[in-house]
Amino acid sequence: MKQGVDLQSLVGYQVQRANLRMEVDARAALADYDLSPAKMTALILIRDNAGCDQTALGRALSINRSSAMKLVNILVDKGLIERRPGRDLRTNALALLPRGEVQVEAMLKAVRASDARMTARLSAEELETLQHLLGRLGPVEEEGDAE
Template sequence: MKEGKELAGLLGYQLQMCQIIASIPAREALMDFDISPARLTALTLIRDNQGCTQTALGDKLHVNRSSAMKLVNYLEARGLVRREAGADLRANALYLTEEGEALAHLMLAALGDADRQVLSALTREEAASLLGLLNKVRQAAEAGQ
């Protein structure tokens, strides 16, 4: 089916289609770990921001408080994340467990293989350029909110 010039020239359309296509090998790569790419993203953000709050995690993921709570509850039930009293007693601080650290490393390696599969039509330089440009667009959009 043709998509036409209008759709082909829309950033949102291209991003959405790439996300759909990229999610297939990503989900397959994480299937053995019984975790979704979204949950791995949350786990990785907690790893990189030890002691963050559930609210800060939700803000970074652009999800509401209820969705952030469900993500953290799942990760905690799996033994990948633990909650501790934070500096602000109204909010818990989030930390990865040893198992969470080990599994995050393995899952990110599997996800890296899936990314390389999706980007296989590009040279290394093109892939690096694409990721750099996407990061720049995302950061600019987040700064404008």
């Protein structure tokens, strides 16, 4: 279908179209692991923020409390993470299990290959520029998030 000047000029529209194409390829790359790119992202965030709680994970993924709980339950049921005692009686600290660590590495390898396929038409310089520009479009880190 033809895209007129209006759609071509909307950065958000173009980013969304690129995101959809890349997500389809990433989902295919992760099919053998029975996990979505979002669940892989959650595993990486848990790995990189050992002891984080469900609420912090939900905020980082921009999902509500109920969705975060469902996501954590799925990852626990798959034996990839576990809940440990948190900073108080109301919270749990999330921890990546050894099986989760192995799976994260394998999934990252698959998704990196997907990224390489999807960006193959870009030069190294163009890819670096794209990553820089997308980083500038991302959310401004809140105080305490940069740690």
